[in-house]
Structures are given as C-alpha cells and as structure tokens.
Amino acid sequence: MNTLIAATDRWYPLRRSAEAVLAPLVALTGAAVLFSIFLLFLDASPLDFLDLVWRGAFGSSFSLQNTVQRAAPLLLTALCVAIPGQLGLVIIGGEAAVVLGGLAATVAALPLINTSPIVVWAAMAVAGSAMGAFWIGISGWLKAKLNVNETIASLVLAYVGLALFNHFVEGLLRDPASLNKPSTYGIGDANMLDTVPWLDVHPGLPVGIVACVVCWVLIYRTSVGFACRVTGGNIRAAQLQGLPVTKLILLACAIGGGCAGLAGAIQVAAEYGRANASLNAGFGYTGILIAFLARFNPLAIIPMAILLGGLGAAGGLLQRRMGLPDATIQVLQGLIFVSILASDTLYGRFRWFQPGSAS
Amino acid sequence: MPVSTALSRRHLLQTTAGAAGLAAVGLSAREAQAAKDLVVGFIYVGPKDDYGYNQAHAEAAAMLKKVPGVKIVEEEKVPETDDVSKTMESMIKLDGASLLFPTSFGYFDPYMLKMAAKYKSVEFRHCGGLWQADKHPMNTGSYFGYIGMCQYLNGIAAAHATKTKKIGFIAAKPIPQVLINVNSFALGARSVDPTITTSVIFTGEWSMPVKEAEATNSLIGQGIDVVTCHVDGPKVIMETAERRGIYTCGYHADQSKLAPKGYLTGAEWNWITVYKQFIADAQAGKPIPNFTRGGLAEGFVKMSAFGPALPEAGRKNVSAIKAEIMKGGFSVFKGPLKDNKGNVVVAAGKFLPETAIELESCNYLVEGVVGSIG
Secondary structure, eight states, rough: OOHHHHHHTHHHHHHHHHHHHHHHHHHHHHHHHHHHHHHHHHHHHHHHHHHHHHHHHHHHHHHHHHHHHHHHHHHHHHHHHHHHTTTTTOOOOOHHHHHHHHHHHHHHHHGGGGGHHHHHHHHHHHHHHHHHHHHHHHHHHHHHHOOOHHHHHHHHHHHHHHHHHHHHHHHTBBBOOOOSSBBBOOGGGGGGOOOOTTHHHHHHHHHHHHHHHHHHHHHSSHHHHHHOOOOOOOHHHHTHHHHHHHHHHHHHHHHHHHHHHHHHHHHHHIIIIIIIIOOSSSSHHHHHHHHHTTTOOHHHHHHHHHHHHHHHHHHHHHHHHOOOHHHHHHHHHHHHHHHHHHGGGTTTGGGGGGTTOOO | HHHHHHHHHHHHHHHHHHHHHHHHHHHHHHHHHHHHHHEEEEEEETTTTTTHHHHHHHHHHHTTSSTEEEEEEEEEOSSSSSHHHHHHHHHHHHHHHEEEEEESGGGIIIIHHHHHHHHHEEEEESSSOOOOTTTSSSEEEEEEEOOOHHHHHHHHHHHHHOSEEEEEESSSSSOOHHHHHHHHHHHHHHHHHOOOOEEEEESSSSSOHHHHHHHHHHHHTTTTOOEEESSSTTTTHHHHHHHHHHHEEEEEEEOOTTTTTTTEEEEOOHHHHHHHHHHHHHHHHHHOOOOOETTTTTSSSEEOOOOTTTTTHHHHHHHHHHHHHHHSSOEEESSSBBBBBSSSEEEEEEETTOOOOGGGGGOOOOOEOOOOOO
C-alpha cells in the first residue's frame, strides 16, 4: 500500500531532498543560537562575531582563498571516514594515513627529482595513496578477518603510524642539515605543485572535489556502492544475500585510506616540499568531524569542509579583533557537531516529508 | 505601484550612497589610525597561557601593549603549515601590521620567507637562529637566546635539593637545542656532586601532555626527586611532580604558581629585552637588526626567583655562579668531556662558550646522563 502511494507521489523525492537539506540547516541554526548565548556570557557580541566570521572566511578574495586552502586537505581526509562509513565502519585513524602517505610520497619522489615534475607527481600520488590504503587497510583486515573493533584498531594504529613516521623522519630518512626541525630531504622547488592557475588556490582543492564526486558516483550509482550500503544497513543480511562482505570492507578501507594518503602527498608537493612534523597538523582528525557533519555523503563533504575551513580562517581574525581565545572556535565546532548528530533524530519525524503525505 | 518602485529605488540609492560615505569615513579613520600606530603581529604555535614557550612570548607582548603608538595583534595555536602564511598575510592585509614576530621555529622556511618576498615593505623577525645574510632577504631576521646557562644553574639548584642523587629531564625531541639543555642541566648538577645521574626521557612531540605526565610518573618511579624539562608547555610536568611531592626546576616561563612547594628555580626567556629594542628601532625609523642573540648577561634570559625548598647553600652557589656568568666568558662545556658512551666530545683544554658553533650540532648526551638519543 505504502509503495503504491510512494509510486504515485511525484513530489516525494523532492521532499526527501528538502529534508536532507533542512535538517542540517536547523541544526546549524540551533548551534548558532547556543553559541550566541555562550558569547553573551563572555560579554562578546554575537553580531560582531558573525560579521567577523563573514569577513575572515568569505568576505574577500583573500579570505575565500584562505578558506578553501584550509578545506582542501580536509575533503580527502573526510572521505577516509565517509567511505568506510558506508559499511557502518567508524574509522578514526586517518591522521596516520596522512603522515605516512606524505612520507611515502616523499620517499618515492627523492630518487626521481631530476626527471620531470609530472613523473615526480605521479610517483608521489601513487606512493602516497598506496601507503594510506595499506595503513587503513590493516584496520579493515583486522575487522573483516578477526572481528577486531575497527574504531579502536584505527585509533591505536594512528599512534603506531605517528611513531613510525617520527622514527624515520628523525632517523634513517633525516636530512642532516635539518637540525632543529627534523625533516627528510626536499623534493626541490622545481617539483613543487603550483597553485591552481587564475584562482590561485591550493592544488588539493580540485583533486579533493573530484575525489568527492567520484566517490559519490561510486557509492550511489554503482552496484559495488549499493552492495556497500546494503552491508552498512545490515551486515548479516548482506552475508545471507551472498555479498562479498570481507572484500567490500577491505575495498572501502583502502579507498578511504588512499584518499587520506593522497592528502598527505599533496601537502608535501604543494606546501612543505619535504616530510616533517607539519604533516601532523590534525587534518585526519578534522576529517572525522566533517564526515559526520556530511552524514557520510561524499557530495555533502564539500560544503561542510568549506564551512569548517572558513571557521578556521576566521578564527585568527576573531582572536585579533575580539580578543577571544582560539578555543572559542573549538567550542563552536563542538556545538555544531553535537547539533548535527542530534538532528539525525529529526529524520522521519515529520509526516510531511514522508511518502504519500501530500495526497 | 510604479510610484512605490521609484520611491524604493531612490531610497535604495540614498542608502547605498550613505553607506558608501560611511564606509569611506570608516576607512579613512582606520587609515589614519594605521598611519599613527605601529601595528605589530605576534604568532604563537600553542596557547598563550601554556605556562611555557608561548606564554614567554605572550607575556612580553602584553607588556608592549602599554607602549604608546604601538598596537599589538596576536594569534595563538597557528600550526607550522601554510596556515601561518595566511595568518601573516591576514595581519598585513586586514590589520595593517608592518612588523611581524612569527615565534615558532618551523614558521621560518618556507612560510615566512614566502611572505617576506611577497610583502617587501613589511619587517619579519623570527624566533630561532636561522637567518643568514647571504641567503635571506633583508626584511627578515632572527633573534634567539642562549638558555643553556640557565639550565646549568637549574642543575646546580637541583644538586643541592636532591636526596636520592637522581634527577630527571623530560625532553621533546633529541635535537641540538634540547640536547644542550639536557647536558647543561646534568653538568650543573655534576659540578656540585659528580655522583648525581640525570635520567632523560624523550616524548617525541613538542606538546603531548599525556606522555609528559607518564614520563614524570615513570621518572619518579625510578627514584628521581628533582625534575625539569624542555617541552612547549611544562604545566602538566610541574603539577604532576608537585602532587607526587618532588622538586621541580622550571623552563620557558615562571611555573612557581604550579608547584609552590617544590619549585626550586627556573630557566626563563626574557623576550621583552629584544622586542622593546626592535620596536624602538621601528618607531625611530632605524633599521631593525637582522641577527640578534644573547644569553643571561645580555638579558635575553633570566632565572626565576628561588622557591622555599631550595636550601641556603644552594641559593649561595647558584647566585655565585650566576654572578660569574654575568661577567662573561663562562663555559659550561669544557674539556675533557665525555659523552655517556665514553667517547671524548670536548678535548682536554678546550672551552666551548655558549656561542660556540660546535654546540649548534650537538648530538650527544654527556657522561652522567642516563638515556639515549633515538
């Protein structure tokens, strides 16, 4: 009966999309209201705050550049959470995939620095993604084969990964000239990735956007993606249907880890020029936040990454103009996160969004 | 209907013109303000109130706020990535800053150099010793302090307080700057009593409070009863040590508030000396020095006031050696000096003052230090 109504209810798909857009908007508004109350307690004006966020994050071409530059690596690290998330896995160790990806990319680039930049970049992209895929793949393998909790495994492996990274950068692979900030040898100025022509933005931005779109197509428009979503819905049912659950888990973890590893490779090629502790700047952890805000939808990652990138960009201006500590932005991020998670309970609550309610 | 449209259009025009006028007034007011005040930007890698490296800079910045004609803008917790380029650019473009102090070591290359090339009329002075005249532009520079002597004095104080003859050092990374401090601390203690050993633990990160607390507890478990450190924020170490009832020597800033009972003394930065000089130069239109370094004698670093736990003999000893250092020409590293594997690292008859170039690539732990590098 219900399916019959749904079939004849032409507007249902639109209302369903509206629900998906409205719920996070309501959550964001709620977070803004809560945060305003917090600001009033600090004797700060919420209107000044909004004005500064606008100016610091989106108000000028410089601010916009600042925002998208911060968002660029986050697009890829969010995918590291969102893709395994389709199978119901919560992977939170993307940070290690970023640093090890960056390290692997640098190691791959070093013997090739005198060939052409294209060769260097290709080698870096392949090595970085492969390393990230391998690292997150370990958590996937542990889950699929031994039923080890993937959240704990990936978190613990993140510490192992960081320790390995420090061990190599401060030992075997260290450039002896880098005395007080241990680093590997550099890939050379000639091999650095330039900013995107005309727009002058971080080269990770187009790569991240393409990756998000490709992942969206993979998840929502292919049979593999459908199998992943079925597994995420009910793993027992998926097994009974004969879906290759083990392979799907490994594949999703490898794709996610590959994205994070690529983010590390791009950071090295575009910003640092060498692998060092700058890679460990929390991209992997902010990626978790973004993936949850986007409800694991790869397309929704784009606006959410830009939102958080913007808050990061505005954070400096807020400190300087309003004298607020850096932690203020973290309070706002926390409120947004909690509101969005709470808004999950709104889905399906309102009759109007349901099939057949209009007729 | 047409009337109201015309009205609203006129109204709109008026409002826009008004707003534009207001904006122009606001702009010229701000420009006038900028022309009058020297806007100085401070950038910190961690929180301003970390009781450590960043607080040492922020305390000096806070004092500068009282200097007439100077406007201070600050930003904390800026990572050593392109984020810091954007912060510098934002201070220049949105705040009109003309003198910038990016205070963390990793800000220099490539971020500060890139911004210095882009904004040639802005002066950049970096905390660290990296500037070289033949390599780096003239609108950039370095300033740094020699704090090893203060750790030597810490070591002397520790030697007078310890009962177990075991003291401890919690270090971030085994890099030259840190190793000089570990070695100076151990040498200071051994100058009082050569049987004292210094156990060192490297946490691997500049700021990792959980590991720092674990390291403190582990050292106490090994029987040490005085601890000092070289991490960005010594807060957790000082608090943990105080709670466990052992003595502490501070580092970076004054931590006596965190450990009122056990705090003996501490090695502190005194950045106000440098900043005051630089800002006076900028205001007078004189060139700001490109390369500045100094130690205890030059007022770049200082010692915390003695805590109640330091015995009288210790106070006298520390004060006497400090007076000697202030005269100049004092060497902590003097031959014959062996590392803790038995190799001679400073030959007999050789003296390395704090400015010695050899110390900048220090890669050993001296005799009496328990621990190893990587």
